[in-house]
Amino acid sequence: MTDKFAVSDTFLNARTRLVPRNAVAAIILDEEERLLLQLRDDKEEIFFPNHWGCFGGAIEPDESAMDALLRELHEELGIEFGEAAVETFITISFNMKPGMENTDRHFFLVRTARAAAKHLRLTEGRSAEWLAYEEVMKLPNVTPYDKFGLWLYFNQPRL
Numbered sequence: 001m002t003d004k005f006a007v008s009d010t011f012l013n014a015r016t017r018l019v020p021r022n023a024v025a026a027i028i029l030d031e032e033e034r035l036l037l038q039l040r041d042d043k044e045e046i047f048f049p050n051h052w053g054c055f056g057g058a059i060e061p062d063e064s065a066m067d068a069l070l071r072e073l074h075e076e077l078g079i080e081f082g083e084a085a086v087e088t089f090i091t092i093s094f095n096m097k098p099g100m101e102n103t104d105r106h107f108f109l110v111r112t113a114r115a116a117a118k119h120l121r122l123t124e125g126r127s128a129e130w131l132a133y134e135e136v137m138k139l140p141n142v143t144p145y146d147k148f149g150l151w152l153y154f155n156q157p158r159l
Helices: 009-013 066-076 133-138 144-154
Strands: 021-030 033-040 055-058 085-095 103-109 128-133
Touching: 021 066, 021 144, 033 055, 033 133, 055 066, 066 085, 066 103, 085 144, 103 144, 128 133, 133 144
Parallel strands: 021 103
Antiparallel strands: 021 033, 021 055, 033 128, 085 103
């Protein structure tokens, strides 16, 4: 089994073609501003296998970013969050190679009580853990766009 706090051989040696899509990401925070992150599966057909990242996923055609977020959270954690529990944070737009259309990653803030989160049911990924921001920033295997989104959130007073 691959160490959950290390870069995996799957990530380093993957050759499967990947198709970027617009996506959503949930910055899930408890009362102490700890983050609930997902350890992604260690499969070469996904972006950043065996990396920690925000819960979320691709936006389906004709789906709003908010609808995609609520669907993904239900699919991945087995819980229904209403729009009232979710706050739009930021969108990061980037392209992955010259000439490619930009890909958008929409970040949302989701606040939940740690006690309520005990009812979450992980249905995708290898693991889920509550981590402090400082712990996350020191890990070698965090998806770079999520790490940047988290940095932007926690550094709002500096910007």
